[in-house]
Amino acid sequence: MKFRKIINPRPLWAATVAACALLMSAGRGVGETTTEGLPFPIIERFENFGHDQGIPAHKVHVVLKTSDSKLWIGTWDGLCVREENGKFKRYGPEDGLTHKMVLCMVEDPKTGDLWIGTMRGLNKFSGGKITRYVQTDSGLPNNVVYGVDVADDKLWVATAAGAGVMDLKTGAWKIYDHTNSNMHEPWCYSIKGAKDVVFIGVWGGGILEHNPQLGTFKAYHDPDGDFHYDLVPDDGPINDITSWIAWKDGVLWQNTYFGMSRYDGKYWKTWVQDKSPLPSNFTQFAWPVGKYCWIGTDRSATVTDGTYWANYMLGDKGESILEIHRPKQAAEKRILPTGICNAFVLGIWADENEAWFATANGLSHGIFSPRPSVPKVAAAK
Amino acid sequence: MKQSTFALWFFGCLAVALVAGYGGHAWSVAHVRRWTGRPELGFTTCTHCHVATESLAWSKPRARHPAPAGLAVSPDGKKAYIALDEMNEVVEAELGSRQVTRRLAVPGRPFGLVLDQEGEHLYITCRDADRVVAVDARSFKELESVAVGSAPVAIACAATPEGERLVVANSLSDNLSVLSASPLKELARPQSGREPYAVAIARDGTVAFAANRLAVPENYLAPANSELTLVDPRSGKMLIRGTFASAHLAEGVATVPQRSWAITPLIKVRNLVPITQVANGWVMSCGLAISDHRGNIIQMPLDEAHDYFADPSGIAVDPAGKRAYIASGGSDRLTVVDLDRLAAWLEKASPGARREAIEDLTLSSEYVIARIPTGRNPRQVVISPDSKWVLISERLDDGVLIIDTATLKPAGRIALGDGGSGDPIRRGERVFTDAKYTYQRQFSCRSCHPDGHVDGLSYDFDGDGIGDNLLDNRSLQGVAGTGPFKWIGKNPTLAIQCGIRFARVLMRTDPIPPRELDDLSHFLNSQPPPRWERKQHADLTPQQERGKRIFFATMTTTGKTIPRERQCHTCHRPPLYSNRLSSSVGTKGPHDTTDMFDTPHLLGVAFTAPYLHDGRAKTLEELWTTYQTNDLHGVTSYFNKHQLNDLVEYLKTL
Known part of the structure; x- marks a missing residue:
């Protein structure tokens, strides 16, 4: 008993496991350094931002850190950029923005221009100036711009009346909708350039893969066709109600309000809350980083590579809960000192060093735990 | 012939002529009414509609002159390179002898020139070929070329930590091409303002300035602002879009390394006041816009209270940053500005005085130290690396004037042609x-x-x-x-x-x-529509073909007949895309005295924004969305967004 009091065996066991995990992770090589044996970083605490820091609305729809390290957020009431003093500077319709409600953003990797979709029109923030595009003065398919992406000098938009593409060199627009593609209906929620093709997330229409060179469309639908249940797991998109899509390094992630799926070009994998650590079927955003992906649900910010999971949630009393799920192990539950400002996560930006979360009630910054240093010899192996 | 026979013959012929004349007149009136759908029209000449473009002056061969465009001087100050865009040639001239020594054929209307720092490579923008050509300055032979945006007119070169970079102003596609020199390839094509026309790169290679000639149409009732675009020449990323407030036609830009300035000659324009109010430069005056590397801009006057120096174009600053030389194409003068004096005035001026400076035409005497007469239409200016000589292109005299900077007097001239005075x-x-x-x-x-x-x-x-x-x-x-x-x-x-x-x-x-x-x-x-030659040989894309079918449609997609007078091609009849008649298209404004406006031709319409008689429509789309009235400007209410986009893409091909 004395021994037990002096040296608690549980931490000792945990330390042993952690050490083993560290050794195992070391064998993965420098590029796959992990935290606690996990293939993704772990958040140790959150910093939260709201009205006091100049964010004009409680609802933050989208967050993006651009290549010049500026942090941009799109809110219910305007576009904001974080200034050096930590405060957020707002841009609204009075500054030229087509509408105050910002829905999506993307940075042109070549020029650094920021493209901003709103409830009424598309905007380009370039060199401090806003250029407006609305459906009556440009080729934009529709003013409600849910998704935007830039790939190969082409700007792609997902709108309430189809997908559109503007050639950034010539300014010419094309529209794809139910009249000239196999789109189920023209309500597009998300769009993502993926090397030679473009994926379009269509509300009720699953996912469309468009090859701009060939002009072809290929549709991915839920094969079991059931609206509420994933009757046959891993058979294709989990549902045709696509709320968001993301693509990185050959892997496509699909969010729906009935679970989520992943497609590696050959195989589909699906997850629902009852049969996986996914906290909720209501998934609405995905942000892949390497082989893992951050997921925004109505109950959590979640990160997973499909095998390991970490869910950041809020308890009934507002406590910050981290659930870590490892294969064939019981879920590990931790209480963090600070939590995400709201568990209804609408947008995410993350890299290997930090994560930002746009939520229904403020903006959160996820501070990662320090990562284990990898022995050089092991890394070399 | 008996008198009676003659009279019979005479009156018979007269009767036939009258009948034929009346019949012909009646037929022609009926013909016009039928094909325009407008019963109120009377006799209209055949050439309103039946025109062969081959008969028009701009489609006929014309004399080409060795008018100098871009200029460059070798690092040793011994050679000048001159682009002769009309001749499709670039020439090399000895500054000592003022003689052309070598010629290089460069198809595609060579316009802008720049030498790399070592003077080994000459880079040329080909305005009609949309390419940049690299030439070995030693052998004077073309090495390679690369595609850039539409109508590249200016090019700048600088060494950066990431390697040598070229920045090209693509005047018709409203963007810049950022190129690496080795290998010669495009890295990025950032959007600029409208009609970028001049570029310069700061000596440290961290920022490139592009001066844009025109204002982007926004609100036709508000002052027009054009743009100074600042990009990072290393990556092509956009830095800042500076504003030339109520100013435009910036055709030159030069950097001043010692002061971290970029100077742009421009026209201060006040188009919203009555055009008759020209006294005191109230409608138009000329100035210099001085920008720092953060895009903060101060405008200073270049004119004097009762003497103006119209159409400022090219500018060069000596390597010491002491003087700027500005060519005024409309007044045939080279203005010399003492930059130390200019800086001194700026330093002592209050923020308010700086803001209002452009309105005070007496100010130029504070820093203008000379006005040097030149030949006709001086446009481009370049200074030799040793600051001894300033070269000015006398575009409409086919020569390059050389000014001695010590005396500020002409030291010689490179004659490229006879001036072409025999050509009307x-x-x-x-x-x-x-x-x-x-x-x-x-x-x-x-x-x-x-x-x-x-x-x-x-x-x-x-x-x-x-x-x-x-x-x-x-x-x-x-x-x-x-x-x-x-x-x-x-x-x-x-x-x-x-x-x-x-x-x-x-x-x-x-x-x-x-x-x-x-x-x-x-x-x-003699002025052809923009890019006419290229368009004649370009195939339409499927989208443009669909737009063409809409333009020539006689029925809506639902099978409803479009009245003749509201079919696009009735009023905008090919080949000029105008029947040269006035029409009412429902655009009469509160201050207009008529609703009948001349039908504009559509050749090059993509480049002529804004649209309608008062310029209220900033894009082609707005003609049929915001400003369409009861289908009077063509029947377009049946359009969906596909069809509108298709039509716009077709119009861009005209």
């Missing part, structure tokens, strides 16, 4: 670009029609002095055969349009003499 088109261009025909030499025809095109502004041409009745400026490119002129179709010929009335309401001085007016008409008629 060349003489007409001289009239077009010369400000001597306007009050106190304030502006030239070119001040509103750069390269014969548009400046993208609407002006108040009414003599009522109220200043609320704007008329959109129209392009002169492709103008031959499109009379009558003016938005109300009042002037039957260009000579009348540009004659006495123009002198009264605009130039406020004596009219252009008849002989020179005739030359001016020759020049205007």
Whole structure:
């Protein structure tokens, strides 16, 4: 008993496991350094931002850190950029923005221009100036711009009346909708350039893969066709109600309000809350980083590579809960000192060093735990 | 022949002629009414609709002149390189002997030039070929080329930590091409303002400045602002979009390394006041915009209170950053600015004084130290690396003037041709670009029609002095055969349009003499629509084909017949895309006295924004969305967004 009091065996066991995990992770090589044996970083605490820091609305729809390290957020009431003093500077319709409600953003990797979709029109923030595009003065398919992406000098938009593409060199627009593609209906929620093709997330229409060179469309639908249940797991998109899509390094992630799926070009994998650590079927955003992906649900910010999971949630009393799920192990539950400002996560930006979360009630910054240093010899192996 | 027989024969012929004449007249009137769908029309000449473009002046061969465009000087100061865009040539000249020593054929209208720092490579923008050509300066042979945006006109080169970079101004596609020199390839194509026309890179290679000629159409009732675009030449990323407030036609830019400035000559334009109010430079004056590396801009006057130096274009700054040399194309002068004096004034001036400086035409005496006469239409300026010589292209005299910077006097001239005085088109261009025909030499025809095109502004041409009745400026490119002129179709010929009335309401001085007016008409008629040659050989894309079918549609997609008078091609009839008649398309504004406006031709319409008679429509789309009234401007209410986009893409091909 004395021994037990002096040296608690549980931490000792945990330390042993952690050490083993560290050794195992070391064998993965420098590029796959992990935290606690996990293939993704772990958040140790959150910093939260709201009205006091100049964010004009409680609802933050989208967050993006651009290549010049500026942090941009799109809110219910305007576009904001974080200034050096930590405060957020707002841009609204009075500054030229087509509408105050910002829905999506993307940075042109070549020029650094920021493209901003709103409830009424598309905007380009370039060199401090806003250029407006609305459906009556440009080729934009529709003013409600849910998704935007830039790939190969082409700007792609997902709108309430189809997908559109503007050639950034010539300014010419094309529209794809139910009249000239196999789109189920023209309500597009998300769009993502993926090397030679473009994926379009269509509300009720699953996912469309468009090859701009060939002009072809290929549709991915839920094969079991059931609206509420994933009757046959891993058979294709989990549902045709696509709320968001993301693509990185050959892997496509699909969010729906009935679970989520992943497609590696050959195989589909699906997850629902009852049969996986996914906290909720209501998934609405995905942000892949390497082989893992951050997921925004109505109950959590979640990160997973499909095998390991970490869910950041809020308890009934507002406590910050981290659930870590490892294969064939019981879920590990931790209480963090600070939590995400709201568990209804609408947008995410993350890299290997930090994560930002746009939520229904403020903006959160996820501070990662320090990562284990990898022995050089092991890394070399 | 008996008298009675003669009378019978005479009256018989007369009767036949009358019958035939009346019948012909009746037939022609019926023909016009049938094909226009307008029963109120009377006799209209056949050429309103039946025109062969081959018969128009701009489609006929014309004399080409060795007019100098871009200039460059070798690092040792011994050689000059001169682009002769009309001749499709670049020449090398010895500065010592003032003689052309070598010629290189460069197809595609070579325009802008730059040498790399070592003087080993010459880079040339080909305005009509949309390419940049690299030439070995030693062998004077082409090495390679790379595709860039539309109509590249200017190029700058600088060494950066990431390697040598070139920045190209693509004037018609409104963007910049950022190139690596080795290998020669495009890294990025950031959007600029409208019609980027000049570029310069700071000596440290961290920022490139692009001066844009025109304002992007926004609100036609608000002052027009054009743009100074700042990009990172290393990556092509956009840095800052500076604003030339209520100013435009920036055709040159130079950096001042010691002060971290970029200086841009420009025209301060006040198009919203009555165009008759030219006294004291109230409508147009010239200035210098001084920008720091953060895009903060101060405008300073270049003119004097009673003497103006119209159409400032090229600028060069000596390597020590002491002087700037600015060519004024409309006044045939080179202005020399002492930058130390300019900096001293700026330093002591209050923020308010800096803000208002451009309005005070007495200020230029604080820093202008010389006005040097040049040949006709000086446009480009370059300074030798040792600061001894300034070279100025005398574009309409086919020569390059060399100024000794020590004496500020001409030291010689490189003659490239005879000036072309025997060519009425060349003489007409001289009239077009010369400000001597306007009050106190304030502006030239070119001040509103750069390269014969548009400046993208609407002006108040009414003599009522109220200043609320704007008329959109129209392009002169492709103008031959499109009379009558003016938005109300009042002037039957260009000579009348540009004659006495123009002198009264605009130039406020004596009219252009008849002989020179005739030359001016020759020049205007010789102006082809933009990119005409290229368009003749370009195939339409499927989208453009669909747009073409909409343009020529006689029925809606639901099978409903479109009335003849509301079919696009009835009024905008090929080949000029105008039937040269006035029509009502439901665009009468509160201050218009008529709803009948001249049908504009559509050749090059993609480049002539804004649209409608007062310039209220900033894009083509707005013609049929925001400003369409009861399908009067063509039946378009059946369009979906696909069809509108298709039509717009087709119109861009005209």
